[in-house]
Amino acid sequence: MRKKTFTLGIFGGGQLGKFLVQAANKLNIRTFVFTDSIDSPAIYYCDDFIISSYENKKKLDFFIKNINLATFEFENIPFKTLDYVEKKINVSPKPSIIKILQDRLKEKTFLNSIGIKTTEFYYLKKINKKKINNNVFPALVKTIRLGYDGKGQIFFKNKKNFL
Structure with missing residues (x-):
């Protein structure tokens, strides 16, 4: 060898x-x-x-x-x-x-900017109950940084479950 x-x-x-x-x-x-x-x-x-x-x-x-x-x-x-x-x-x-x-928002934005489609996403800095519509559910909410293998993620079936 x-x-x-x-x-x-x-x-x-x-x-x-x-x-x-x-x-x-x-x-x-x-x-x-x-x-x-x-x-x-x-x-x-x-x-x-x-x-x-x-x-x-x-x-x-x-x-x-x-x-x-x-x-x-x-x-x-x-x-x-x-x-x-x-x-x-x-x-x-x-x-x-x-x-x-290291930043999911930057990552998805970058991928979309070079023509790679991602799932639809929204950035939630703070929750505005009036702006959330029922069409986004079910939804998976993720931390922007450090979550992996299911960590830093919460699943919501509907708006009622979310709020």
Whole structure:
């Protein structure tokens, strides 16, 4: 077997990170995972890993020195972290995309602006009972940031149930 000479740095060690590591292994790519959770499944498959806060600059600098390219496996890596890393090494996709991915309103607006249709959506800053019509129900209300896998979501069957 050839020696692994390229090291991919992966922020996040969840299930998608694990799949990414497994795919990289098949391509003889060395992997180094940076995660903030000891329960990350990717750490059992990668070549190296760091478990630390994503804001720890000392650990980030060590990580950067030992990889050729950085990526992230989910959208909740702090933008500040990816921006810091990009100043020292290539990050793909670019960290600027994370600002869009971390905000559902920006994400849907962006997708619609480039011709990709999404489900109909409304931005609720505060609830105005008079402006809500029955045609929007049933409705799924989501937080703009940080909800995933059903977290940060509430389903409403009808207007009565909503108010």
